[in-house]
Amino acid sequence: MQVILGTKIGMTQIIGEDGVVTPVTILQAGPCTVTQIKTTDTDGYNAVQVGFGQGKNLSKSVTGHVKKAGEKVSPKVIKEFRIEEIPEGMKLGDAITVESFKIGDKVTVTGTSKGKGFAGTVKRHNFNESRNTHGFKGNIRRVGSIGSMYPQKVFKGRKMPGRMGHDRVTVKNLTVAYIDAENNLIGLKGAVPGPKKGIVSVEGKE
Secondary structure: OOEEEEEEEEEEEEEOOOOOEEEEEEEEEOOEEEEEEEOOOOOOOOEEEEEEOOOOOOOHHHHHHHHHHOOOOOOOEEEEEEOOOOOOOOOOOOEEOHHHOOOOOEEEEEEEOOEEEEEOHHHHOOOOOOOOOOOOOOOOOOOOOOOOOOOOOOOOOOOOOEEEEOOEEEEEEEEEEEEEOOOOEEEEEOOOOOOOOOEEEEEEOO
């Protein structure tokens, strides 16, 4: 089962034996603890719930839930992954590490993109600036007309200024280019959504 949670460390480059330079994003992935196993008989579908990190001030409900996986289990993040079949022999408290992946695997990564705050249409929707010629009023980044003669309203979905970023983003078909099982590091070819220290989930295609 190729699923794991981790935090984004940053980007770097690795040089292969053939001299090719590959840009990679390094993740501190795992070890994760199996906190719950769902099956079609009990829950209607197959899924594995895993916990990652060391949380603080957990609520009593969460503490009681993860206690079944071990007395010292107090994860910072808990996430459920749906799978087709539960791996044979898997039980509560099992550890999931980067050793479940191998170099060359294709994975799907999900994270929260960087928050940009309130942004205008030039930055948010890639609008062009207005002309800045003689006789113009000078505000070249304004939106301009947003309504219509009929009906006299602004349609839903109109591209306008607003909050930008901090969205759930999924990137598919990233390639595993580096694995350090001793230090729980995994390197993915290309960029991964989110800031440094952001939580990301990695799901392989078995």
